[in-house]
Amino acid sequence: MRKAEEIRRAPIGIFDSGVGGISVVKALKRELPGEDLIFFGDSKNAPYGEKSVEEIRALSERSYQFLRGQRVKAVVIACNTATSAAAELLREENPGEIIVGMEPALKPAIENAGRERPEILVLATSSTLGGERFHKLAARLGMGARVHSLPAPEIVRMVEAGREDSDEMRSYLRELLRPYRRMADGTIRCPLDGLVLGCTHFPFAKRAIREVLSYPVPIYDGAEGTARETKHRLLQKALLSDRKSGGCVRLYSSLPDTELEERLLNKES
Ligand code: DGL
Helix, strand or coil: CCCHHHHHHCCEEEEECCHHHHHHHHHHHHHCCCCCEEEEECHHHCCCCCCCHHHHHHHHHHHHHHHHHCCCCEEEECCHHHHHHHHHHHHHHCCCCEEECCCCCHHHHHHCCCCCCCEEEEEECHHHHHCHHHHHHHHHHHHHCEEEEEECHHHHHHHHCCCCCCHHHHHHHHHHCHHHCCCCCCCCCCCCCEEEECCCCHHHHHHHHHHHHCCCCCEEECHHHHHHHHHHHHHHCCCCCCCCCCCCEEEEECCCCCHHHHHHHHCCC
């Protein structure tokens, strides 16, 4: 048995299908500046979004075990797709362990829209949008809104390739967001009251998304909420570090280097 003091000093583990989870690492750094963080990105097997639930579960179990091997005190699944497919299974297999998952930030998007039946677009992976978890969430909250959803696998591929700010990204987004963006003649077929980024890779394409939409749309992602939830869960078990600052981040990838992770971690968002 590890002593409570030793566990308090242990790092928090975070995993994703690839580099997207770095958006959650950034939020965790802001929320919990005294904690050490260990990130594992499975870029070799990304994208997960079009794999079967069984494959995503097997890969998520491997990432989870890797982090446990690093003696982490909690695991954050910094991936909506892996949460949807594997969070329940991981919790069943590891009772008593802190496992924090993510879901598309539909609730704040609807609550903050400030009008009846707002038009909300959720961008996520096919796997997340097709999963039971999202269907339940949309059914629970969807009464108050018109929820549109679109899979956007190419954003994941381009972020993994380090092309989050490229012309290729903009031209993909122009096609994808055609009904929702302001066209050259000034018209918008379906003006949005909120856009939910339901995949942790997507915040890295935020600048390109804003540019393509060409009118102010509030954009939501789950990173801050996940960081707050992690803090809350650690606090509940009295496992927060005593340190108030100075936490470090260690990066691991299933690919040979972590250059892209480092660049995205240091990029201003
Ligand atoms: N970053 C992941 C998510 O939050 C999935 C990306 C992928 O591998 O398809 O859903």
